Amino acid sequence: MSRGPEPEPRPGRHAGAGPAEQPDQEFLAALEAAQAGQDWAVAVLFRRHNPRLLRYLRAQAPEVAEDLASEVWMAMARQLVGFEGDERAFRAWMFTIARRRVIQHWRQKGRRRTSPAPNEVFFDRAAPDDPSTEGLQALSAQDAVAALAAHLPPDQVEVVLLRVVAGLSVEEVAEMVGKSPGAVRVTQHRALRRLAEHFSPEAVTG
Template sequence: MASEPAKAPTEPQRLWADPADLSAAVAAAQSGDEGAFRVIYRAAQPGLLRYLRVLVGDDAEDVASEAWLQIARDLGSFRGDSEGFRGWAATIARHRALDHLRRERRRPSHSMPMEQLADRPSDDDTAGSALDAVASDAALALIARLPRDQAEAVLLRVVMGLDAQRAGQVLGKRAGAVRTAAHRGLRKLAKLLERPGTALPAETGHGVTGAAEEDETTQ
């Protein structure tokens, strides 16, 4: 019997454990507790780096450092809970990434071959496999093939675990638009993973195509 075609989930699931509640640590860090700031840094940095790697490629560490400098400087003005902090930090990181790409957009790029995606998923559940693939660092390059709005929606919803409303605040869009973009992005990832011999895109040192374009909602 032929298997039914896989369907993308209506709501993206998280790929890692639910993020820790940082509300107490944020409040303590705002009062000058350096240990608490280290706690929020260790909790938020991995997701920010994955997000930035798709936006700016090899420059993610540098951009993340710029973002954390601003986070440390402006932390006293933040008001909100744990998820609010993650969304606020993602917004700062996104602004720094767009600034960086605008500065670097005329820099020549150099292609470099990358290995093919090692374990191509079976055709049993390509949508689920697309979600699983996002968990690997190599597969972030596949997300970079998506249109920018879809790539960012997938990263914010699936990788960073923000709800649609928070992700919409980061992107300056309505929650419904973010849900739609994430859904379409996951469908495209599923189709990419269905192709035999799917190869990762050439490494150029930059992230998703078009990420340096002006975005009036982030200015």
């Protein structure tokens, strides 16, 4: 909140870190118009990205998720004119800011300093944490996110949410959380295994 700026990479640098995506003309057109301050274009960006953003924030800081989302958008607004990159880079940028806000939030609350996902948050939720016995069709996206987050330690939650909800690559997540890609993969493997055991305890071997 009060720290000085850190020289971090520009969003565009992330391009190519993950699976190749078609340059999305709709996104690029909307980005350009949004950079010129056109509301319709901002709305396009909002609709494309706020659902995942809010999903992430609701999992990480449910009581202030909407507030944090607004702050993320405003932070992006202040830098939007200077943004260069594709939609993937845009997303990475957005979640980098979002993650910071989550960390700041918990830091201000005097809780975890490095792990922004206190488990009690999830345990407090009336989440259907056992989808194996329920109709998955009825599982809302947010409930699914909660189910993913409910049974993991914070470091694994973070990686899983950034990969599943934010849609970031291992490399992007690694850069964001300050770990090596290999370390992220280890965390991710642990998380997947743990989740599989939870969702299908009888079927997971080993």
